[in-house]
Amino acid sequence: MSLTQYGLTNHTLTSQRRSYWTLCPQHSSFGPPAEIATKEAQHSVDDSFGVQQRTFGSAAEPIQRNPDYSVLNSDDVSYFKSILGDNGVVQDKDRVAVANVDWMGKYKGASQLLLLPKSTNEVSKVLAYCDSRRLAVVPQGGNTGLVGGSVPVHDEVIVNLGGMDKIISFDNVNGILTCEAGCVLENLSTFVENEGFIMPLDLGAKGSCQIGGNISTNAGGLRFIRYGSLHGNVLGLEVVLANGTVLDMLTTLRKDNTGYDLKHLFVGSEGSLGIVTKVSILTPAKLPSTNVAFLSCNDYMSCQKLLLAARRSLGEILSAFEFMDRQCIDLAMTHLEGVHNPLPVSPYKFYVLIETTGSDESYDKAKLEAFLLRSMEDGLVADGVIAQDISQASNFWRIREGISEASVKVGAVYKYDLSIPVEKLYDIVEEMRSRVGDTAEVLGYGHLGDGNLHLNILSSKYSDNILAQIEPFVYEWTAGHRGSISAEHGLGLMKAEKIHYSKSPEAVQLMASIKKLMDPNSILNPYKVLPQSALSPEQG
Ligand SMILES: Cc1cc2nc3c(=O)[nH]c(=O)nc-3n(C[C@H](O)[C@H](O)[C@H](O)COP(=O)(O)OP(=O)(O)OC[C@H]3O[C@@H](n4cnc5c(N)ncnc54)[C@H](O)[C@@H]3O)c2cc1C
Structure with missing residues (x-):
């Protein structure tokens, strides 16, 4: 069998793939894509602030505002201006409206104030004041989060870290980057690549998401299979607690076993325990040869076997293993501009994107070619291409990374992010298809190498009937297979009341105790992450 079967001859890429995500043009460093932002901003302004919008994606009733929180007044605004200056205190309705709406245009708050601190000291003063006044934050x-965690539910004050975007230092012997939390991931990638390193994480939202947001969500993404979790890569943090105390844990040490490792509390706690202001993170060396292959499989079992074979045969050079079903490809071809199907001859049920990154161009190339030939001979791969150049590699990645963007263009997106044992991972997609019938389109894709399924259910508009077919089934099914209802996106508002599907009552109670200890007035990101019942005063 020869490589011409792949349609293209192999070519090793020597530069990192292109990035696609563009910043929201209305905002220099935050906000959903322009078309969503504009539509929603208009909507919110027309509806006037203070009207609680219905949120979708959970069967829960609309959440009541906690009356214990103060209502913002003009003295508060004057105080914030005295700390942050006029530019750091945004009341302009259009700008605040953008910050009130999440990336999907699905969760909308009614905040009247957006604060843009420029230093840890400013964050500390803002939080100390909010805590003393009991103003929720x-x-x-x-604002690229996908679970409604990054926008207010009611009138909480929004504290956006976009103004804290300085690189503090880079240790180019050990690859340790120290920076402020508002640095955009893509800017950090560009910076460290110029130094001969790469960021240990990469995701489709890299052009807008900030490293502080990545840490607060414990983002996984496309390099997880190779470089692992942020719990391993984050070396130190500086965090401002709810009462304004600055917690300096900004070590750059690889090893430090002195007492409890408190930074881990803030990795993945979604802004509910403190505001991350500075970060030190380990960056791996940038390797010179990258190859990307786009393959098709006839059934899900072949995808699983291919994953195992890739782990065995490609070993240390495997840097991504992403899978998509045919519905994803159709969606991408319909809604993403400038992409083309790399395997247009006939449709297949499943597609897999494999990336290898290594240090020896000819060795890596030979290894990937041999692996693909063997996989075709074994019947695991039906067809495939290896990118010949950076533009083909970009096209492959654009398809995979563009699925979220294409989904939003359909209208309503019910989005689930599940950890499920790999052998069962696609069963729920098929079961969901039979549940919703022709009322909605069901897509399955994700980070197969990490056992992480993204399940998107799309329809032209949100409907209680469709939601009733999805929830609580999706959570019960996942819990029944000992999976997690949040693999990497977090709980946010969407799943705060669902945590019991993945955590025991004892674990939830301990989390609530930690929250009460660290944020006794509960000002940080209220209504998110933990169930309201666990945080009520009666619960100890
Ligand atoms: C197209 C697209 C692709 C995506 N792909 C992936 C993916 O592959 N893997 C993945 O894990 N996620 C993915 N996401 C989700 C999202 O990008 C990540 O969750 C990201 O880490 C959020 O970063 P952010 O700066 O946008 O945070 P935001 O959305 O602004 O906030 C997310 C949460 O973190 C909190 N927060 C933000 N900054 C701070 C801070 N400095 N201190 C304390 N709390 C803070 C917020 O309160 C909120 O609860 C994707 C999103 C999109 C739109």
Whole structure:
């Protein structure tokens, strides 16, 4: 069998793939894509602030505002201006409206104030004041979160970290980057690549998401299979607690076993325990040869076997293993501009994107070619291409990374992010298809190498009937297979009341105790992450 079967001859890429995500043009460093932002901003302004919008994606009733929180007044605004200056205090309705709406245009708050601190000291003063006045706060990064965690539910003050975007230092012997939390991931990638390193994480939202947001969500993404979790890569943090205390844990040490490792509490706590202001993170060396292959499989079993074979045969050079079903490809071809199907001859049920990154161009190339030939001979791969150049590699990645963007263009997106044992991972997609019938389109894709399924259910508009077919089934099914209802996106508002599907009552109670200890007035990101019942005063 020869490589011409892949349609293209192999070519090793020597530069990192292109990035696609563009910043919201209305905002220099945060906000949803322009078309959504504009539509929603208009909507919110027309509806006037203070009207609680219905949120979708959970069967829960609309959440009541906690009356214990103060209502913002003009003295508060004057105080914030005295700390942040006029430019750091945004009341302009259009700008605040953008920050009130999440990336999907699905969760909408009614805040009247957006604060843009420029230093840790400013964040500390803002939080100390909010705590003393009991003003609720939403920490916000790039606002690309997908679970309604980054926008207010009611009138919480939005504290966006976009103004804290300085690189503090880079240790180019050990690859340790120290920076402020508002640095955009893509800017950090560009910076460290110029130094001969790469960021240990990469995701489709890299052009807008901030490193502080990544850490607060414990983002996974496309390099997880190779470089692992942020719990391993983050070396130190500086965090401002709810009462304004600055917690300096900004070590750059690889090893430090002195007492409890408190930074881990803030990795993945979604702004509910403190505001991350500075970060030190380990960056791996940039390797010179990257190859990307786009393959098709006839059934899900072949995808699983291909994953195992890739782990065995490609070993240390495997840097991504992403899968998509045919519905994803159709969606991408319909809604993403400038992409083309790399395997247009006939439709297949499943597609897999494999990336390898290594240090020896000819060795890596030979290894990938041999692996693909063997996989075709074994019947695991039906057809495939290897990118010949950076533009083909970009096209492959654009398809995979553009699925979220294409989904939003359909109208309503019910989005689930599940950890499921790999052998069962696609069963729920098929079961969901039979549940919703022709009322909605069901897509399955994700980070197969990490056992992480993204399940998107799309329809032209939100409907209670469709939602009733999805929930609580999706959570019960996942819990029944000992999976997690949040693999990497977090709980946010969407799943705060669903945590019990993945965590025991004892674990939830301990989390609530930690929250009460660290944020006794519960000002940080209220209504998110933990169930309201666990945080009520009666619960100890
Ligand atoms: C197209 C697209 C692709 C995506 N792909 C992936 C993916 O592959 N993997 C993945 O894990 N996620 C993915 N996401 C989700 C999202 O990008 C990540 O969750 C990201 O880490 C959020 O970063 P952010 O700066 O936008 O945070 P935001 O959305 O602003 O906030 C997210 C949460 O973190 C809190 N927060 C933000 N900044 C801070 C801070 N400095 N201190 C304390 N709390 C803070 C917020 O309160 C909120 O609860 C994707 C999103 C999109 C739109």
